[in-house]
Amino acid sequence: MKLFKKVVSVAAASAMAVSLLSGCGSSAPSDTYKIGSIGPATGGGAAYGTCVKNSIQIAVDEINQAGGINGKKIEYKFEDDELNAEKAVNAYNSLKDWGMQFLLGTVTSASSIAVSEKTKEDNMFQLTPSGSAADCVKYENVFRVCFSDPNQGIASADYIADNGLATKIGIIYDSSDVYSSGIYQKFAEEAALKGLEIVSAEAFNADNKTDFSVHIQKAKDNGAELVFLPIYYQEASLVLSQAATMDYSPKFFGCDGLDGLTAVKNFDESLAEGVMLLTPFAADATDDLTVNFVTKYKEQFGEVPNQFGADAYDAVYAVKAAIEKEGITPDMSVSDICEKMKKGMTEIEVAGLTGTITWDASGEPTKEPKAVVIENGSYKSMQ
Amino acid sequence: MSFLTYFINGLSLGSIYAIIALGYTMVYGIAKMLNFAHGDFIMVGCYVVFTVVSTMGLNPVVGIVVSIVICTLLGVTTEKVAYKPLRNAGSPLAVLITAIGVSYFLENAALLIFGADTKAFTSVIPWEGIILAGGALKIQGVTIITIAVSLVILIVLQTFIYKTKAGQAMLAVSEDKGAASLMGIDVNKTISLTFAIGSALAAIAGVLMCSAYPSLTPYTGAMPGIKAFVAAVLGGIGSIPGAMIGGLILGIIEILGKTYVSSQLSDAIVFGILVIVLLVKPTGILGKNVQEKV
Numbered sequence: 046m047k048l049f050k051k052v053v054s055v056a057a058a059s060a061m062a063v064s065l066l067s068g069c070g071s072s073a074p075s076d077t078y079k080i081g082s083i084g085p086a087t088g089g090g091a092a093y094g095t096c097v098k099n100s101i102q103i104a105v106d107e108i109n110q111a112g113g114i115n116g117k118k119i120e121y122k123f124e125d126d127e128l129n130a131e132k133a134v135n136a137y138n139s140l141k142d143w144g145m146q147f148l149l150g151t152v153t154s155a156s157s158i159a160v161s162e163k164t165k166e167d168n169m170f171q172l173t174p175s176g177s178a179a180d181c182v183k184y185e186n187v188f189r190v191c192f193s194d195p196n197q198g199i200a201s202a203d204y205i206a207d208n209g210l211a212t213k214i215g216i217i218y219d220s221s222d223v224y225s226s227g228i229y230q231k232f233a234e235e236a237a238l239k240g241l242e243i244v245s246a247e248a249f250n251a252d253n254k255t256d257f258s259v260h261i262q263k264a265k266d267n268g269a270e271l272v273f274l275p276i277y278y279q280e281a282s283l284v285l286s287q288a289a290t291m292d293y294s295p296k297f298f299g300c301d302g303l304d305g306l307t308a309v310k311n312f313d314e315s316l317a318e319g320v321m322l323l324t325p326f327a328a329d330a331t332d333d334l335t336v337n338f339v340t341k342y343k344e345q346f347g348e349v350p351n352q353f354g355a356d357a358y359d360a361v362y363a364v365k366a367a368i369e370k371e372g373i374t375p376d377m378s379v380s381d382i383c384e385k386m387k388k389g390m391t392e393i394e395v396a397g398l399t400g401t402i403t404w405d406a407s408g409e410p411t412k413e414p415k416a417v418v419i420e421n422g423s424y425k426s427m428q
Numbered sequence: 429m430s431f432l433t434y435f436i437n438g439l440s441l442g443s444i445y446a447i448i449a450l451g452y453t454m455v456y457g458i459a460k461m462l463n464f465a466h467g468d469f470i471m472v473g474c475y476v477v478f479t480v481v482s483t484m485g486l487n488p489v490v491g492i493v494v495s496i497v498i499c500t501l502l503g504v505t506t507e508k509v510a511y512k513p514l515r516n517a518g519s520p521l522a523v524l525i526t527a528i529g530v531s532y533f534l535e536n537a538a539l540l541i542f543g544a545d546t547k548a549f550t551s552v553i554p555w556e557g558i559i560l561a562g563g564a565l566k567i568q569g570v571t572i573i574t575i576a577v578s579l580v581i582l583i584v585l586q587t588f589i590y591k592t593k594a595g596q597a598m599l600a601v602s603e604d605k606g607a608a609s610l611m612g613i614d615v616n617k618t619i620s621l622t623f624a625i626g627s628a629l630a631a632i633a634g635v636l637m638c639s640a641y642p643s644l645t646p647y648t649g650a651m652p653g654i655k656a657f658v659a660a661v662l663g664g665i666g667s668i669p670g671a672m673i674g675g676l677i678l679g680i681i682e683i684l685g686k687t688y689v690s691s692q693l694s695d696a697i698v699f700g701i702l703v704i705v706l707l708v709k710p711t712g713i714l715g716k717n718v719q720e721k722v
Contacts, residue, residue: 220692247691252651255641258437259686266430279546283643286548290568311482311548 075375077120080105080364081145082357083136083160084152085128093353097152097174098123099346100354103338104361114368117375126151130159137163146375146382147172149360152353154178161187168380170387172363174356179227182408186383188390190356190363190399190410191325194224197300198231200414201273201323206239208427210321211271211296213244215264217257217284219276220248228275228300244269249280257284258291265293274299278306285316296321298416301352307422317419325399326355327417327424334398352399359397363404366393432565434687435680440571440640442679443578447633448656449663449671450581451626457666458602458622461520464527465506466630467653468534473499473631474638474648475538478547488552496631503627504620506530512616531650538646546645549638574636581629582672589668598622602666655682658702664715673713 082101084094105121108114122143124136133156137148148164148171151157157176164171165184173181173189182189192200205211214236219225229246236243244267247260261284264272272288272295274281281303288294296319303322307314328339328349338358342350367373367389373382390404400412417424448470455463473495480491510530514522555569589595600608601618609615630649637652638644655678663674678698685697705712 247686249691250695253695255643255648256441259434259683259691262430262433262437263687279643282546282548283641286642292566311550313548 075144075146077118078114078146078368078375079120079122079144080147080149080361081137081140081143082121082123082148082152083126083133083140083150083156084123086123086125087127092351093175094125094128094152096348096351096354097150097357099342100338100350100357101149101361103341103345104358108361108365114365115372115374126156128153128156130156133157133160134163141167141169145169146379147364147386149174149357149364151176152357154181157181157187168383170379170383172360172390174360175353185387185406185408188363188404188408188410190360190397190402191352192412192414193409194227195231196409197323197414198228198233198275199235201228201275201298201300202232202235202239202241204323204414204416205271205273205298206236206241210298211269212240213242213268213270215244215267215269215272215295216246217260217264217272217274217276218246218248219250219254219280221250221252222276224302225275225277232273232275254280255283257287260284261288261291261293264295265291269295271296271298274303277302278304281306281320282312282316285320286313289313289316298322301325304352307419314422317422320419321416321427322419323414323416324352324424325412325415326352327415327426329423330426334396338398355398359395359399359402362397363390363393363395363402366395434683436565436567436571438680438683439676440568440574440679441683442659442676443574444633444637444640444675445652445656445659445679446578446672446675447581447629447636448652449659449675450585450668451629451633452657453660453663453665453668453671454585454622454629455626456660457668458598459507459511459515459619460602461511461515461523462527462657463511463623463626464524464653464657465530465534466626467649467651467656468531468538469499469503469627469630469649470634470637470652471538471644471646471649472502472534473634474549474644475542476631477552477635477638478549478644481552482547482550492552492631492635495635496628499627499631499634500624503623503630507620507623512619535646535650542646546643549642549644551639551642552635553639568640570636570640574640577632577636578672578675581632582668585625585668594618594621655698658698662702662705662712664712667712667714667716670712670714677713 082097084097085091086094086098101121105119109118113119122140124140126133126136133151137160148169150173151160152175154176157173158180161171161184164186168186171187175191176189177191177194179193179195216229218229233243245263247263274284274297281299299322301324304324306317339350367386370393371385371389373385391406395402400415402410402412404410416427418427452466476495476498477491480486480494481488510526511523514526551570553570553573557566557568559566589598597613597618600613601615605615659674659678660671662678663670681701682694682698686694689697
């Protein structure tokens with residue numbers, strides 16, 4: 046036991062020495078851009094974190110092979126936070142020791158909010174691919190690639206109105222869930238502006254999420270042509286099957302919470318046919334950018350990437366565009382880089398996997414929402 | 429016509445509450461304890477049917493039978509292991525707290541075995557239902573069967589209790605445990621039988637509920653269990669026809685409240701009515717007002 050303790054302490058001491066050394070290394074003028082990222086690579090949410098990790102790698106490799114940014118290469122390092130905000134902060138500290146200049150993370154909202162307290166202190170530029178909670182971008186140095194929760198509501202209403210999908214809308218939402226009710230409120234405001242008529246808006250809550258007969262019947266009685274479902278896929282699968290037994294077949298439209306609908310166990314997939322959802326990324330889209338990304342991802346990692354990866358891939362190109370715009374060089378200090386990035390981000394336009402994106406100083410992206418329709422059990426882009 | 433549709437939906441939901449409430453009320457009436465794990469017996473019943481029918485691919489009838497058998501065994505075992513040793517403990521609270529513990533135990537065991545993700549339950553009732561009034565009114569097969577099953581159960585239970593020896597023994601135990609055992613009634617056996625019947629009813633309720641609302645999670649039984657408890661209290665706890673009436677009233681109020689008042693406030697309305705009924709008639713609609721004899 047004593048020996049074991051000794052070994053551990055020696056190991057710890059040497060680890061410290063190494064980190065000290067690397068700390069010295071980072072203070073010397075750097076010749077590469079150092080991008081770090083944090084997300085859950087193990088445990089819950091591993092599918093999200095792994096996809097972000099791999100997608101950033103693909104984008105970084107592409108840029109380096111094409112000669113880097115202004116002739117300088119990118120170095121990239123990913124740290125696992127196990128879906129834990131505390132571990133995310135630790136991961137941030139170790140990335141800082143490594144010499145990180147840009148943080149593309151974190152993947153999930155709670156960790157992202159925790160880390161943004163640190164990046165604000167250090168004035169480190171932070172761009173989260175997928176932290177969708179409103180608070181993720183409350184500081185000036187933080188931007189995001191994905192739509193925020195409330196913005197999904199606005200985007201959905203716009204999409205329905207602009208494409209003339211329907212004028213009479215029924216809504217079924219979860220009043221006990223901040224994601225769902227947040228989208229609902231913004232949707233209702235925007236729908237009023239766009240001249241959409243909400244004929245029924247019925248809520249359920251976490252304790253009563255199996256019986257939707259009343260919600261569906263009211264939408265049906267009030268003549269809703271489209272039912273908006275800003276909810277998660279489990280409940281949506283019930284709504285769809287109950288609507289089918291009630292012989293009601295309006296159009297169904299949802300947000301990214303419906304992602305996963307076709308994977309519900311025992312769910313009659315034919316009921317999902319024709320369901321539309323707003324998701325920033327469809328892996329089977331046929332544009333060159335998507336095909337290139339999905340092919341590379343499949344080759345290297347053997348899986349089909351999800352929307353989190355697409356957001357992360359776009360994040361790398363956004364950083365590249367802002368660096369070029371502002372003439373940022375790797376030898377600048379972290380704080381100087383951040384000041385220039387804050388300005389640069391608002392001036393660039395990135396044509397990415399998730400659409401053509403611009404940013405304003407609040408850190409929120411503006412991009413065309415993309416909608417997909419479920420056909421033969423898989424997503425197909427809507428035009 | 430849409431009022432009728434809502435009303436029938438309410439009847440269907442109410443029948444499910446009624447079957448669950450029958451189990452609650454029997455156990456309370458005879459063993460004088462609130463089995464808060466009753467709702468979770470429902471969940472266990474559903475998972476058994478799900479496993480037998482969807483995973484093993486057997487006939488739904490086999491699934492229902494297996495589910496009733498397993499729930500009955502579970503009920504009897506729970507009673508033997510968790511409740512019986514505490515039946516003579518000083519405070520009746522001991523058994524109540526144990527029941528809550530059993531409830532959490534079952535939920536977490538299900539989480540461990542089946543995981544947290546929602547399973548889509550395949551309805552065991554293939555009947556589409558009937559269409560009335562030229563298509564304006566559609567009554568689903570599961571709705572009709574649920575209502576019919578609850579009525580059959582009510583009649584069978586009433587007959588059982590008033591016409592058979594075992595039923596008479598239950599009545600005797602519910603009146604006075606001590607006197608019943610002096611008369612040669614095996615109190616433990618009678619209580620076991622009560623739990624067996626109550627748990628079998630939970631299995632039936634579970635199958636019907638998951639056929640009507642095809643979603644299954646480890647927490648599926650929790651809220652309906654509490655609502656059914658409210659129904660049992662509303663109808664007069666301990667009274668079998670009372671549980672039936674309480675369940676139906678509760679289901680109809682819940683659906684009509686959701687429809688005509690507010691879908692967000694439906695639970696507040698349901699529990700509000702419970703408060704009012706208890707203020708006006710503390711023993712519930714059909715509850716017996718037993719006077720303490722000195």
